[in-house]
Structures are given as C-alpha cells and as structure tokens.
Amino acid sequence: MGKSLHARAITVRSFAAPIAAMLFIAASSADCAPPRPQKPPELIDLINIYERQKRSLEITAHSKHIEKLERLEATLNKADYKEDAALVNSVIAKKKQALDLLVRTAAKASRQKTNKNKSKSSTLYLKATQARLHGNLQVAFRNIQNWRSPDCYANWPISGITPGRYHIQITYIPVFGGGGEIQVRELDQLVNAKIPGATQEKRFKQTVRIGTFNLRQSINLEIKPRTINAKGVFLLTEVQLIPAK
16 A cells, blocks of 8 residues: 555656756746747828728719708608608618717727827918819809808818828808808818808908818818808808818
8 A cells, every 4th residue: 555655656756857858848938939020100090091091982972872862852742642651751860870889989990109209380371262162162362162061071181191180170251141061171080160151240351160070191181061051151261271289
C-alpha cells in the first residue's frame, strides 16, 4: 500500500513539471505576441466617407419616397377619398420615423478628426451666382428666386475647405405671402428651418443661422424647399460657412 502511494506521488510530480513549463511558455508567448496591425488613417477616412455616402443615399431615398406619398395623400384628399388618404398618412408617419432614425444615427456617427495644428479656417461665402440651380430656380439681381416646390434645389460643390465644424448661416429677402420650410444638407447631415414670409417690419434682408455641420475638405452643400408656395419661400442671397470655435 505504501509503495503504491509513493509511486503515485512520483507520477504526479513527473507530470506537473512539464505542464508548468508549457503554461509558462504560453504566457510568455502571449506577452510577446506582436500587436495587431492598425488600419492606416487614410483607410479609416475612406471608410468614414463611404459610410456617410451610404447614409446619404438612404436618406435621399426616404425623403423622395415621403414627398411622393405626401403628393398622393393630397390628391386623395382633393378627390374626397378620405379613408385611402388616411392609410397613406399612416405610411408617411412610419417613413418619417425611419428617416428620423437615419438622421439621428448620422448625427451620432464618428466624423473625420481635424488636425489642430493646421492654419485657422476663415468664413466662407457662397454667393447666389456660384450655385448650381435645378428645377425652376433662377438668379436675378444676385438672388436665387422661384423657391416654389421641393423639386427645385441649389447646390454648391466646393473643395479646399479646412476640415472642421462650421455654422451654416443664410442671408435672404423675405417674400410677401411667401415663406415655408427649407432643408439644408451636406451628405448625411441635414437640418430643416422655417422661413417666415415678409411683414412690414421684416421685409428687407434677414440673416438666420441654420445649424452646425462637420465639413470635409470637399463638400456639396444643398438647399431645397420642403413645402410648396406659389409665391416662393424667399429670395436667397448668400450662404455663410462660419468656423465654430
């Protein structure tokens, strides 16, 4: 019986030493393992831009679908098909919820980091004469006119911007009987703003800050109406991109 216990003790000790050695080697190799290679900054920037463009396309598709449904709802109401119009309205509500989720997701998404050592950026002025006009928009007396339908929009493709956060501000002349809601957008960043019609007190040039965007070196800023107004929403004079401190 004593020999058997002694033999067992020897057997355990003979196995314990190799196991301890293997555990030590495994721990050492884990500590000495080379770090995982990180993605180059250029690749990270490209991935971020791709994701923003993807979200932008999704937002565009949802916005256009909502506009078509809203026109259909208006047509059904005029034809006194109230029940059908109510069904379309419920679909519009769901689409707007999905669009709101996309916009909030875009707002939380990571943006390209800027280098604080770069030279300070200055305010950029986007003139009416520099815009690309679509739909019935026209430039007259250095103002963009005929903002009457969501089918029209103006955009400014610009490059050479110092990347960073910018306040978006517009200068416009209000229109008597006009006014409405506009949408300002750059890729997946968008904000809506209400523009009042002209009054006796406010019938000359007005300036309003719309929101704050994170801008890259190259952008394509777009402005369009979200409502229909036969008088036109406003006369757009200029857009300012003001560096946020």
